[in-house]
Amino acid sequence: MANPVVHFEIEGKDGKKLQDFYSGVFGWNVDTNNPMNYGMGAGDSQGIGGGIAASQDGKPSVKVYIEVDDPQAYLDKVTKAGGKVIMPVTDLGMVVMAQFADPEGNVIGITKAGSM
Numbered sequence: 001m002a003n004p005v006v007h008f009e010i011e012g013k014d015g016k017k018l019q020d021f022y023s024g025v026f027g028w029n030v031d032t033n034n035p036m037n038y039g040m041g042a043g044d045s046q047g048i049g050g051g052i053a054a055s056q057d058g059k060p061s062v063k064v065y066i067e068v069d070d071p072q073a074y075l076d077k078v079t080k081a082g083g084k085v086i087m088p089v090t091d092l093g094m095v096v097m098a099q100f101a102d103p104e105g106n107v108i109g110i111t112k113a114g115s116m
Contacts, residue, residue, distance in 0.1 A: 006111060007065035008050035015039065015054030022052055063099070065109035071098045074110050078102075 012018050019030045019039040030039040030052055039052040055061060068074045071089045078100045079085060086107055087099035096112035 003066050003068050005064045006048055006067040007109070008048060009061070009063045009065070009109070010050070010052045011055035011063075012060040013054065013058045015052065018054075019052045061107060063107055063109050065097065065111045067113050068110050069113050071096060071110050071112050074098075075100060 010018060010022065015037060019032065022028050023030045028041055030041045032039045034040070037053065041049060066074075075085050075089065075098055082103040084101045085098070086101050087097070089096065089098045094115075096115045097109055099107055099109045101107050
């Protein structure tokens with residue numbers, strides 16, 4: 001598949017509670033050993049990895065991240081097709097990412113190929 005989904009995020013008001021929930025229900029290994037307590041894991045050879053954490057605004061959300069070769073070019077395509085940029089292309093050191101809302105308001109992430 002061109003531009004595959006490579007990551008997911010599940011966020012809400014209580015990141016620890018969400019991490020415990022998904023770990024307990026599905027047996028996911030959720031590693032929070034990082035300064036942001038961002039729960040990485042869940043992926044293995046049968047699925048994609050992702051993160052479970054508290055959201056910055058306290059609201060629940062589920063996002064998928066699509067791998068692309070040029071995030072800005074895809075944000076340009078998004079806006080031309082009726083979407084809206086939520087987060088411009090941002091280099092977080094470990095990953096280069098951006099977020100957009102589709103015409104229905106669903107927030108989707110994109111990540112530069114090879115940066116995750």
